[in-house]
Amino acid sequence: MSLIVQKFGGSSVANADRVRNVAGIITDTYKAGNDVVVVVSAQGDTTDDLIEKSKEITLKPSKREMDMLLSAGEQISIALLAMAIKEMGYPVISLLGWQAGFITSSDYGAERIKTINTARLQAELSKGSIVIVAGFQGINKYDDVTTLGRGGSDTSAVALAAALHADKCQIFSDVDGVYTADPRKVPNAIKLEEITYDEMLELATLGAQVLNNRSVEMAKKYNVELEVLSSLTRQPGTIVKEVVTMEKMLVRGVTKDVNVARISITEVPDVPGIAFKIFSKLAAKNINVDIILQSVGREGTKDIAFTVSKDNADLAIEVLKTSIGEINPDNVALDTTVAKISVVGAGMETHPGAAAKMFEALYERNINIQMISTSEIKISVLIDAEHADEAVLAIHAKFMPVE
Amino acid sequence: MSLIVQKFGGSSVANADRVRNVAGIITDTYKAGNDVVVVVSAQGDTTDDLIEKSKEITLKPSKREMDMLLSAGEQISIALLAMAIKEMGYPVISLLGWQAGFITSSDYGAERIKTINTARLQAELSKGSIVIVAGFQGINKYDDVTTLGRGGSDTSAVALAAALHADKCQIFSDVDGVYTADPRKVPNAIKLEEITYDEMLELATLGAQVLNNRSVEMAKKYNVELEVLSSLTRQPGTIVKEVVTMEKMLVRGVTKDVNVARISITEVPDVPGIAFKIFSKLAAKNINVDIILQSVGREGTKDIAFTVSKDNADLAIEVLKTSIGEINPDNVALDTTVAKISVVGAGMETHPGAAAKMFEALYERNINIQMISTSEIKISVLIDAEHADEAVLAIHAKFMPVE
Numbered sequence: 046m047s048l049i050v051q052k053f054g055g056s057s058v059a060n061a062d063r064v065r066n067v068a069g070i071i072t073d074t075y076k077a078g079n080d081v082v083v084v085v086s087a088q089g090d091t092t093d094d095l096i097e098k099s100k101e102i103t104l105k106p107s108k109r110e111m112d113m114l115l116s117a118g119e120q121i122s123i124a125l126l127a128m129a130i131k132e133m134g135y136p137v138i139s140l141l142g143w144q145a146g147f148i149t150s151s152d153y154g155a156e157r158i159k160t161i162n163t164a165r166l167q168a169e170l171s172k173g174s175i176v177i178v179a180g181f182q183g184i185n186k187y188d189d190v191t192t193l194g195r196g197g198s199d200t201s202a203v204a205l206a207a208a209l210h211a212d213k214c215q216i217f218s219d220v221d222g223v224y225t226a227d228p229r230k231v232p233n234a235i236k237l238e239e240i241t242y243d244e245m246l247e248l249a250t251l252g253a254q255v256l257n258n259r260s261v262e263m264a265k266k267y268n269v270e271l272e273v274l275s276s277l278t279r280q281p282g283t284i285v286k287e288v289v290t291m292e293k294m295l296v297r298g299v300t301k302d303v304n305v306a307r308i309s310i311t312e313v314p315d316v317p318g319i320a321f322k323i324f325s326k327l328a329a330k331n332i333n334v335d336i337i338l339q340s341v342g343r344e345g346t347k348d349i350a351f352t353v354s355k356d357n358a359d360l361a362i363e364v365l366k367t368s369i370g371e372i373n374p375d376n377v378a379l380d381t382t383v384a385k386i387s388v389v390g391a392g393m394e395t396h397p398g399a400a401a402k403m404f405e406a407l408y409e410r411n412i413n414i415q416m417i418s419t420s421e422i423k424i425s426v427l428i429d430a431e432h433a434d435e436a437v438l439a440i441h442a443k444f445m446p447v448e
Numbered sequence: 449m450s451l452i453v454q455k456f457g458g459s460s461v462a463n464a465d466r467v468r469n470v471a472g473i474i475t476d477t478y479k480a481g482n483d484v485v486v487v488v489s490a491q492g493d494t495t496d497d498l499i500e501k502s503k504e505i506t507l508k509p510s511k512r513e514m515d516m517l518l519s520a521g522e523q524i525s526i527a528l529l530a531m532a533i534k535e536m537g538y539p540v541i542s543l544l545g546w547q548a549g550f551i552t553s554s555d556y557g558a559e560r561i562k563t564i565n566t567a568r569l570q571a572e573l574s575k576g577s578i579v580i581v582a583g584f585q586g587i588n589k590y591d592d593v594t595t596l597g598r599g600g601s602d603t604s605a606v607a608l609a610a611a612l613h614a615d616k617c618q619i620f621s622d623v624d625g626v627y628t629a630d631p632r633k634v635p636n637a638i639k640l641e642e643i644t645y646d647e648m649l650e651l652a653t654l655g656a657q658v659l660n661n662r663s664v665e666m667a668k669k670y671n672v673e674l675e676v677l678s679s680l681t682r683q684p685g686t687i688v689k690e691v692v693t694m695e696k697m698l699v700r701g702v703t704k705d706v707n708v709a710r711i712s713i714t715e716v717p718d719v720p721g722i723a724f725k726i727f728s729k730l731a732a733k734n735i736n737v738d739i740i741l742q743s744v745g746r747e748g749t750k751d752i753a754f755t756v757s758k759d760n761a762d763l764a765i766e767v768l769k770t771s772i773g774e775i776n777p778d779n780v781a782l783d784t785t786v787a788k789i790s791v792v793g794a795g796m797e798t799h800p801g802a803a804a805k806m807f808e809a810l811y812e813r814n815i816n817i818q819m820i821s822t823s824e825i826k827i828s829v830l831i832d833a834e835h836a837d838e839a840v841l842a843i844h845a846k847f848m849p850v851e
Contacts, residue, residue, distance in 0.1 A: 060504075061501070061504035061505055064505060065505070095524065098464070098524070098528060099527075099528065099531060101463075101464035102464055102468070102528055102531045102535065103531050103532065103534070103535040105535075106531045106534075107530065107531060107534050109541075110527045110530045110531050110534070110542060111527070111531075113523060113526065113530070113542050113544075114523070114524060114527035114528065114531075116523070117520040117521075117523040117524045117527075118520075120516060120517070120519070120523065121498065121501070121517060121520045123516065124502075124513045124514070124517035124520075125501060125502065125505050125517065127510065127513045127516070128502060128505045128506050128509045128510060128513050128517075129505045131506070131509075131510050131513070132505065132506040132508075138512075139513055141516075141593070144591060144592075165591070188547060188568070189547075190544070
């Protein structure tokens with residue numbers, strides 16, 4: 046007998062029919078002889094609707110009260126899902142975050158899970174019940190309700206799987222696995238059977254939007270085997286684990302990220318410590334910098350360019366223009382019409398030709414590369430946003446030619 | 449400095465403007481130097497919407513899961529109200545039922561408050577915060593979320609006022625006080641300045657729908673001074689307390705209740721214990737019986753008639769037809785086209801003429817009286833439902849002639 050944690054996203058439980066469908070998946074797993082713990086998100090647009098309600102009241106809501114408000118969404122979905130399972134004749138109980146023992150830090154709005162007290166969960170499982178847990182929420186040391194921030198339900202599920210030593214954590218959504226590229230844009234995209242945590246992490250960070258990256262980090266840390274699959278089909282999905290069976294594929298995926306802005310500073314005095322100054326000031330404002338490029342400028346100056354996410358761009362520009370004396374505000378420029386295209390694959394470590402292959406694909410389409418960044422398992426390039434989809438198609442075709 | 453508990457019903461917080469309006473009432477009370485604890489219901493139709501969602505899943509929901517589902521409604525309204533008060537610049541915190549220390553019995557769906565642990569509430573008050581509490585909900589000994597049943601927010605407020613020894617408990621809704629009759633139907637209806645608990649209890653039970661009767665019983669028991677008032681006007685409402693200043697009025701109110709059905713059983717054998725048998729079987733099914741009439745029938749039989757609420761009528765008929773051998777099922781009849789008209793007033797105890805006056809009003813309109821029931825402070829008659837509004841007008845005019 047195995048213990049399986051299943052997580053269903055908001056679209057999987059958006060209405061009564063979907064709730065019943067999910068209840069069918071859960072009870073099939075239970076009937077097969079498994080213990081089942083389920084983590085569920087708020088139905089469909091509930092969270093957005095609640096945020097809208099708060100905006101009608103205030104544009105600067107207290108974070109504590111925002112957590113109080115938003116956590117009601119999952120409370121509704123766990124109750125409905127438990128009712129559906131009960132209606133099918135199976136023993137079931139729903140638990141709120143605090144009832145399931147989720148203790149979080151006290152930074153309202155973006156808490157981290159500190160510990161999970163699984164006593165009640167274990168007790169309910171040993172009674173033979175299917176346990177439905179509200180994702181995305183917990184309680185802090187003041188007994189206040191807290192939320193884990195967007196995507197937090199994935200994290201709840203993985204943390205629960207780790208705490209319960211579950212055999213598998215299945216993440217259900219409306220996509221049926223991890224593809225080598227966005228299948229809506231790249232018709233030849235291939236669904237992967239397996240992928241490593243590190244590859245998934247690069248893909249998640251790069252905008253593949255299949256799994257929240259905090260949850261992948263946690264799965265890697267606690268060695269929780271993940272499966273990404275669809276609640277709308279009954280097909281196997283993609284397994285995410287530490288080591289995957291060797292496949293011929295050099296690259297696991299090609300991704301596009303348009304939530305990126307390029308900031309360039311020209312004519313920065315070429316004195317020691319200037320880069321440190323710039324990037325520590327940005328870090329102090331919680332601005333993550335991605336690709337960095339430094340080049341020699343004219344007359345003892347240098348040019349520095351880097352990318353940030355679009356929502357951080359204005360703040361970054363402000364920091365650069367106002368708090369660093371060495372920078373002439375007129376020399377700071379922002380470009381938001383860029384896209385980051387990446388190829389990811391653990392196999393690239395031992396295949397130095399991957400970068401060349403990628404650049405060749407871009408060259409053939411006459412697409413200019415603005416910046417390049419590489420790691421052991423990925424290569425990213427910054428290009429003009431208008432060529433992004435074309436670039437993904439070309440690179441994908443180069444690495445995964447149609448057989 | 450006084451401690452005031454204020455309760456706002458669902459229509460008082462139905463949208464953002466109403467929430468802001470309520471926030472204004474609360475902060476005015478706070479600014480006047482009072483400690484303020486607020487109990488609030490779910491917004492507008494939220495509870496009905498949630499019930500509708502559950503019906504799409506199952507018609508027989510688990511009571512525990514129903515409590516889980518419905519308690520989300522108040523969670524949303526307390527968070528929004530706290531945000532609105534914070535936006536106005538006042539210290540405020542929202543608390544769920546369990547955070548406010550409401551411990552209930554474990555009969556999911558219609559729990560009673562067992563105790564209120566006010567430690568956290570007191571701590572928040574002593575910090576100078578306005579405290580917003582989710583009405584209608586608590587937690588039981590299993591740490592499960594429970595609800596107090598419909599109207600439970602009134603009960604939450606009164607219980608809180610009792611536990612905190614509050615100076616006053618104000619119940620806000622969309623009516624501005626207790627009237628001598630429904631002002632939509634009786635243009636000359638008068639708003640009462642004061643009314644006793646017992647009179648209010650009769651009025652509440654009789655369908656005046658101003659206050660939930662459990663909350664009035666509790667207010668009487670713990671001697672909590674209530675005020676019924678409107679959140680839409682800033683006018684004084686009606687005070688409910690133990691003893692009221694003598695007023696000339698003989699009668700406090702005339703009410704109509706159409707949620708009533710008349711059941712009659714003819715030719716019941718006239719043997720000892722038959723009435724006991726009938727009414728104990730009904731009591732065992734939790735069916736409350738109101739007016740009872742027994743009359744001699746023909747040939748050693750008797751006829752028994754009584755009233756129940758409409759929603760209990762079918763169950764009562766089934767009990768009578770199937771579980772009491774002495775009753776011939778063909779002799780059981782149901783009439784749902786009846787209405788109960790009542791006059792209530794503590795003054796009637798010392799004015800024996802009240803009943804005669806009521807009957808005279810009905811006689812003048814040629815309205816037939818089917819059954820009569822009296823207590824120290826009320827007289828009720830059962831009449832044909834189609835004459836109900838006319839009867840209320842006539843009786844009201846008789847007792848409170850236009851000056």
